[in-house]
Amino acid sequence: MMLAVLNFKNLVDFEEQLQFLDDLSHADVQVDLKISPTLPVPNDFENFEIISQNLTIKERTVGEISPSVLHHLNISTSFIGHLERRKSLNEGLLIVRKRLENALENDIKPIISVGQYSNLELVTEELDILLKDQPITKPIIIAYESLASTEMGRALYSIDEIRDVHNKIREFMTTHYPAIDYQLILGGHMDEVGSPIANAIGYDGVLIGDRYHTLASFQPVLNVLNNLSR
Ligand SMILES: O=C[C@H](O)COP(=O)(O)O
Known part of the structure; x- marks a missing residue:
């Protein structure tokens, strides 16, 4: 089954997000759909999973989402170091590692985002910095995102480029982290x-941002994802 992660970002009106969730709860969803609203809501929908956009570090801090909040909402998956968050808030990889440690310690499945640099070697280097010596024993999700495409609002890559990224990450994981069970998804318009x-190349799924604010606008994408999952 195809995995689809839908990420509403902070500029999307929250009432609109809630309406979208409600409409989706009555829709035909055949794909493994995970949705992260700006504010986490209880994960009690039947045909999709609510996930978190972020998870805090272990040390005491303020204004971030803790594992305890996620457990209370029955949420068990979270973005860790989403690329746009890292860039706009100037967050380095060391803080992302700390978020990942917190996720692993609290049984929260991480969606680890990579693609800070477009250079292929740097993608696996970035991934390595995040994964090194982390006690990963359960499945994780790795999201490669073409950040420039998201920022520009159009697909800036060629099919060859996203195939190269796919092959490079798969080869890197097989060689360096053979024990890690992961799904690889592609984001960027x-x-x-x-x-x-993306599906034909071998990605396990896609990461979709805030371009769709209603079920009606998302329906053509959902139809295609449903078909790919059948
Ligand atoms: O979290 C979503 C990614 O940033 C992709 O966003 P996009 O589909 O608008 O390119």
Whole structure:
């Protein structure tokens, strides 16, 4: 089954997000759909999973989402170091590692985002910095994102480029982290055209941002994702 992660960002009106969730709860969803609203809401929908956009570090701090909050909401998956968050808040990889440690310690499945640099070697270097010596014994999700595409609002990559990234990450994981069970997803202006291409290349799923604010606008993408999952 195809994995699809839908990430509403902070500029999307929250009432609109709640309406979208409610509409989706009545929709035909065949894909493994995970959705992160700006504010986590209880994970009690039947046809999709609510996930978190962020998870705090272990030390005492203020204004961030703790594992305890997620457990209370029955949420068990969280983004760890989403690329745009890292860039706009100037967060380095060391703090992302601390978030990952907290996720692993509290049984929260991490969606680890990579793609800070477009250079292929640097993608696996970034991944290595995050994964090194982390006690990962349960499945994780790795999201490669073409950050420039998200920022520019159009697909800036060629099929060859996203295939190279896919092959490079798979090869890197097999060689360096053979024991880690992971799904690899692709983000960066993914839509009804890009999703089948990502699937054909071998990505396990797609990461989709805040371009769709209603079920009606998302429906063409959902139809394609449902078909890919059948
Ligand atoms: O979290 C989502 C990613 O940033 C992708 O966003 P996008 O689909 O608008 O490119």
